[in-house]
Amino acid sequence: MNDLWRDYRSPGFFDEAFDDSGQARSAANALVRYLGEFGRTELETRRAAADLAIKSMGITFTVYSDAGMIDRAWPFDILPRPIPKHEWDRVREGLQQRVTALNMFVADLYADQRIVADGVFPREVLAQSANFRPECVGMRPPGDIWAHICGSDLVRDGAGEFYVLEDNLRVPSGVSYMVENRLVSKRVFPELFAQHHILPVDDYASELLDSLNALSPRKDVTPNVAVLTPGVFNSAFFEHVWLAGQMGAELVQGSDLFVDSDDCVYSRTIYGPQRVDVIYRRVDDAFIDPEVFRADSMLGTPGLMRAWRAGNVAIANAPGAGVADDKVVYAFVPEIIRYYLDQEAKLPNVPSWLCMNDTHREHVLANLDSLVVKPANESGGYGMLIGPRSTAAERKQFADLIQRNPRNYIAQPTLALSTAPTLIDGSARPRHVDLRPFIVSRPDDDAFVTMGGLTRVALREGSLVVNSSQGGGSKDTWIVADEEV
Structure with missing residues (x-):
């Protein structure tokens, strides 16, 4: 050694x-x-x-x-x-x-x-x-x-x-x-x-592209695949650029796309409109189509859900997944x-305890100092309580959060x-x-x-x-x- x-x-x-x-x-x-x-x-x-x-x-x-x-x-x-x-x-x-x-x-x-x-x-x-x-x-x-x-x-x-x-x-x-x-x-x-x-x-990008191509609604042409990004200020923007480059796909933002009267999706290019067959979207559901979800979204494309429902474009992951x-x-x-x-x-x-269950919730509230408590839909390690490393004030805060909205929390052993x-x-x-x-x-x-x-x-x-x-x-x-x- x-x-x-x-x-x-x-x-x-x-x-x-x-x-x-x-x-x-x-x-x-x-x-x-x-x-x-x-x-x-x-x-x-x-x-x-x-x-x-x-x-x-x-x-x-x-x-x-x-x-x-x-x-x-x-x-x-x-x-x-x-x-x-x-x-x-x-x-x-x-x-x-x-x-x-x-x-x-x-x-x-x-x-x-x-x-x-x-x-x-x-x-x-x-x-x-x-x-x-x-x-x-x-x-x-x-x-x-x-x-x-x-x-x-x-x-x-x-x-x-x-x-x-x-x-x-x-x-x-x-x-x-x-x-x-x-x-x-x-x-x-x-x-x-x-x-x-x-x-x-290093075979991941080719496997992903093959999977996306297989989703194309047009089987008689080489599919046009686009990676939909929220833009340069997104924390994963490096990855969006990387994926588009590795697959030879277009990197687009919502404003680069439009849905025409034929319910098909097109990208704006220097050569004119180009139909898009498959969208690998890195934008959350709530922001992909202001006609259907958040009307104030500047990240999506109006009519995108309409084109998807018509079967004229494939979206991965599918909205709602x-x-x-x-x-x-x-x-x-x-x-x-x-x-x-x-x-x-x-x-x-x-092993997990669901705070929406009365018995589970009692156990969690009695053992906050030894458990990890997580909100149902957060990511990135945010919004958690790590019991053994928490303060009494933090445990009190989480007890209140759990009691107000028990459906939103689970707990697991450390x-x-x-x-x-x-x-x-x-x-x-x-x-x-x-x-x-x-x-x-x-x-x-x-x-x-x-x-x-x-x-x-x-x-x-x-x-x-x-x-x-x-x-x-x-x-x-x-x-x-x-x-x-």
């Missing part, structure tokens, strides 16, 4: 690189040996090279809370997170099962609502859903797929078992950073990629899988999130991580799951908040071929 690993310990947590005895796990063995030959100077040189690559590649994100919403360089840790392929194969099957059932669930809610009539999913949960869109009732997207792109957040517990923490089915972000992390990692450790079989992630992107709905996913697929969930949920070695001041230190793989669903084919995903890391010691907007960073995720393990 050199200085990098000599003092590395992660007591009480499952560590991604080392077992409880301090031995490198099989998928991390080659990496640990290789980095064990580095001194602090060499590690600092590699880290500086990564920082330079990130700046030269223009990899940024925006934090809304910053004055002026200044772009920041993407926070990247050079020590990757290795996972063996045979383990990932089980995760992949669980994600495919999960997204298949969720698409069936959304399709049912906008059609016959059998799952509600059969008493499996509570009618009051649907009635109070912030993301159920009555305007979408009766619609049938191609293949009954509503959530074409899903990003499910995974965590490991102290025993190393993967759990699904939440599902993101509205406008999931982060896939560009997953791919760019790999490009930076290859620059930092080219020797490892030459010597070992680390499975690729966010009804399943709800942390209360999340708690019912095992039952949803059982109902539609007659199977048990291959990936477990984190998990012993797994850790991964992270370079801190020249030494490896354990930091908590999660993982967001991406699943692309397509008509008449199995869902595509990325080889790994975006590993997010809480850079602050002891922190469980991995979001980049709140001080988190990211790592390259290596799915290591079994012959290397």
Whole structure:
């Protein structure tokens, strides 16, 4: 062991690189040996090279809370997170099962609502859903797929078992950073990629484009695909530009599009109007069409929903898919899988208490100091209470919020999130991580799951908040071929 690993310990947590005895796990063995030959100077040189690559590649994100919403360089840790392929194969099957059932669930809610009539999913949960869109009732997207792109957040517990923490089915972000992390990692450790079989992630854009092309209402022409962005001030604008460039698609804002009298969507170009067949939208439902949703929206296109209902344009993710992107709905996913697929969930949920349930609510209110409380429809780590790190005043505030609107809150145990070695001041230190793989669903084919995903890391010691907007960073995720393990 050199200085990098000599003092590395992660007591009480499952560590991604080392077992409880301090031995490198099989998928991390080659990496640990290789980095064990580095001194602090060499590690600092590699880290500086990564920082330079990130700046030269223009990899940024925006934090809304910053004055002026200044772009920041993407926070990247050079020590990757290795996972063996045979383990990932089980995760992949669980994600495919999960997204298949969720698409069936959304399709049912906008059609016959059998799952509600059969008493499996509570009618009051649907009635109070912030993301159920009555305007979408009766619609049938191609293949009954509503959530074409899903990003499910995974965590490991102290025993190393993967759990699904939440599902993101509205406008999931982060896939560009997953791919760019790999490009930076290859620059930092080219020797490892030459010597070992680390499975690729750079096929995502082509898989996504194939899926979007399959949605086109015009089968006799090459589809014209557009990425709809809210604009340069959106925190994920880098990703919108990246996706359009990788797919060879148009990058458009709502004002770049119009719907003509034929109920078709056209983009304004220097060559005149050009029909758009498929829109990969990164704009929330409420803002995509001021004729139907928010009349004050400047981000959408009037008539877009009319064109979609007429079958003249495909939209991914479909409007209304966010009804399943709800942390209360999340708690019912095992039952949803059982109902539609007659199977048990291959990936477990984190145990959850629904504050709308009287018994659950009493338990939550009595144990706020030990639980994590989440609002049903927030993202980015905002609006949460992390009980063990909260103050009495914060717990009092959340107790009031829960009692005023119990449907809006769930609670979960404070998990012993797994850790991964992270370079801190020249030494490896354990930091908590999660993982967001991406699943692309397509008509008449199995869902595509990325080889790994975006590993997010809480850079602050002891922190469980991995979001980049709140001080988190990211790592390259290596799915290591079994012959290397």
